[in-house]
Amino acid sequence: MRTVKNARHLLGASLLVLAAWQALVSAGGFSEALFPSPLATLRGFYELIADGVLVRDIGASLGRFAVGYLSSILLAMVLGLVLGWYRGIWSYLNPIAQVLRPISPMAWLPFIVLFFGIGEMPALVIIFIAAFFPVLLATVAAVRGIEPVYLKVAQNFGIRQPAVLTKIVFPAVFPRIATGLHLALGTAWVFLVAGEMVGAQSGLGFLIIDARNNLRADLLMAAIITIGVLGLLLDSGITVVERAIGRRFGSRLA
Amino acid sequence: MSYITVRDVSRIYPKQGGTFTALNHVSLTVDRGEFLCLLGPSGCGKSTLLSILAGFDRPTSGSAQIDGKEITAPSLRCVTIFQNYGLLPWRTVEKNVELGLESLGKAPEERRETAHAYLKLVGLERFADHYPAELSGGMQQRVAIARALAVDPDVLFMDEPFAALDAITRMKLQDEISAICREQKKTIIFVTHDIDEAIVLADRIVIMTPNPGKIKAILPVDLHGRRDRTSPDFLHIRDRVFTAFALKPEDKTEYYI
Numbered sequence: 001m002r003t004v005k006n007a008r009h010l011l012g013a014s015l016l017v018l019a020a021w022q023a024l025v026s027a028g029g030f031s032e033a034l035f036p037s038p039l040a041t042l043r044g045f046y047e048l049i050a051d052g053v054l055v056r057d058i059g060a061s062l063g064r065f066a067v068g069y070l071s072s073i074l075l076a077m078v079l080g081l082v083l084g085w086y087r088g089i090w091s092y093l094n095p096i097a098q099v100l101r102p103i104s105p106m107a108w109l110p111f112i113v114l115f116f117g118i119g120e121m122p123a124l125v126i127i128f129i130a131a132f133f134p135v136l137l138a139t140v141a142a143v144r145g146i147e148p149v150y151l152k153v154a155q156n157f158g159i160r161q162p163a164v165l166t167k168i169v170f171p172a173v174f175p176r177i178a179t180g181l182h183l184a185l186g187t188a189w190v191f192l193v194a195g196e197m198v199g200a201q202s203g204l205g206f207l208i209i210d211a212r213n214n215l216r217a218d219l220l221m222a223a224i225i226t227i228g229v230l231g232l233l234l235d236s237g238i239t240v241v242e243r244a245i246g247r248r249f250g251s252r253l254a
Numbered sequence: 255m256s257y258i259t260v261r262d263v264s265r266i267y268p269k270q271g272g273t274f275t276a277l278n279h280v281s282l283t284v285d286r287g288e289f290l291c292l293l294g295p296s297g298c299g300k301s302t303l304l305s306i307l308a309g310f311d312r313p314t315s316g317s318a319q320i321d322g323k324e325i326t327a328p329s330l331r332c333v334t335i336f337q338n339y340g341l342l343p344w345r346t347v348e349k350n351v352e353l354g355l356e357s358l359g360k361a362p363e364e365r366r367e368t369a370h371a372y373l374k375l376v377g378l379e380r381f382a383d384h385y386p387a388e389l390s391g392g393m394q395q396r397v398a399i400a401r402a403l404a405v406d407p408d409v410l411f412m413d414e415p416f417a418a419l420d421a422i423t424r425m426k427l428q429d430e431i432s433a434i435c436r437e438q439k440k441t442i443i444f445v446t447h448d449i450d451e452a453i454v455l456a457d458r459i460v461i462m463t464p465n466p467g468k469i470k471a472i473l474p475v476d477l478h479g480r481r482d483r484t485s486p487d488f489l490h491i492r493d494r495v496f497t498a499f500a501l502k503p504e505d506k507t508e509y510y511i
């Protein structure tokens with residue numbers, strides 16, 4: 001029932017956008033090479049699919065994204081668990097994290113290129129940075145906000161380290177880290193394209209650069225839509241995972 | 255010699271611009287198998303005293319001993335039951351009850367059997383595979399009781415365990431915990447600010463007052479096992495508790511002739 005309703009909303013929204021888009025094209029009188037019509041974009045899609053370019057670039061982007069995102073959240077979670085547990089260290093690192101967090105990963109680009117060169121690495125590093133801070137901060141906050149009664153129960157029932165970490169701390173913080181993981185996924189996806197614009201030879205960011213350089217606005221638009229749809233799918237996917245975690249690890253106390 | 259001995263215990267917290275005395279020279283003894291209620295208004299140090307006895311906190315001065323040994327850390331011999339139940343929401347009811355048994359190194363099969371036996375005792379056998387969030391507050395507290403009893407402790411500490419429950423459920427649980435603990439010969443220290451609850455449950459009531467937290471009086475409750483909440487004996491003891499808290503209006507009329 002809910003999916004039917006969601007599908008209806010999605011369809012309605014798509015039609016609305018298409019209509020507005022076509023109206024803009026008809027009324028604006030832009031050159032087709034600068035601003036494509038929906039139909040031209042559809043043809044662009046067809047071309048990209050027929051060439052196998054779209055599949056290749058989606059594969060490349062998702063591959064990079066997986067490596068950058070997964071390595072980032074893994075490190076951020078481990079570090080967050082340790083730093084959240086040992087409050088003394090975090091008191092010193094917290095100001096540093098707070099200063100680094102609001103800096104757009106793109107600002108580091110010249111240094112990233114200096115350290116890692118161009119090509120494959122900049123995209124990975126930028127995704128890594130984009131995902132890192134939301135997860136680190138969520139994990140630290142989750143560990144520090146752990147219900148004190150859980151730790152008392154652990155102490156009372158004779159649960160010692162490292163079992164406290166596996167039996168109590170990790171399951172207790174999981175639902176709250178899940179929110180950080182979700183946030184990080186969205187942020188990292190936004191920066192994927194930017195990262196791939198720096199010398200990558202494949203991926204959706206590369207596709208965008210390539211289409212622009214060849215004055216192929218239709219392909220550019222097709223790439224943009226692809227990025228949006230994939231972002232939506234990734235978001236839906238992690239929402240499902242997040243809900244499952246919430247059900248399984250139950251975040252409420254009473 | 256008494257089983258639990260609290261000798262001249264004070265607990266002083268630092269606070270900005272000085273100190274705050276949560277417990278002021280408290281002394282108390284408890285016999286094995288006794289059901290003791292700590293009764294008093296908010297802030298009189300009931301939870302502080304219980305934390306010290308349970309080993310979660312240490313006194314600033316004085317000594318607290320169980321069975322002749324100074325209390326320095328929580329132990330499986332003395333299990334605390336909290337007001338908000340302290341169940342682990344990611345474990346099923348059965349796995350919650352097994353928690354302490356895991357530390358005792360029991361085999362999985364034995365843990366399961368023990369857990370089921372105690373869930374049966376509190377009438378929740380059918381809910382073994384549920385998660386705590388799926389149970390009512392009263393049922394969750396029953397699970398916490400089963401989890402505590404499962405490790406067969408000598409002492410149970412309870413900090414306002416029924417305060418979050420409705421009146422009817424509360425009375426039912428009072429009767430149950432009273433019956434279970436007397437049958438299993440546990441020593442209980444039970445914190446409450448509900449006067450009737452203290453009278454129904456306790457062998458002795460420790461009456462505490464705040465600012466600074468101290469023991470005002472200790473009342474033996476001799477209801478000869480008859481815990482009828484409407485009996486004259488019950489009302490008589492209630493009357494004495496009221497007097498101890500100075501809640502009874504005194505006849506202050508002054509006569510000018």
Ligand SMILES: Nc1ncnc2c1ncn2[C@@H]1O[C@H](COP(=O)(O)OP(=O)(O)OP(=O)(O)O)[C@@H](O)[C@H]1O
Nearest residue numbers: 267274276295296297298299300301302303447467
């Ligand atoms: N960690 C702490 N730091 C500072 N003050 C504290 C701390 N713990 C308790 N206190 C103070 O000590 C006093 C006694 O607290 P305690 O929790 O023992 O009271 P209580 O009798 O259990 O009250 P209640 O019925 O509200 O639970 C309170 O005034 C409280 O503010």
Ligand SMILES: [Mg+2]
Nearest residue numbers: 300301302413
């Ligand atoms: Mg209290």
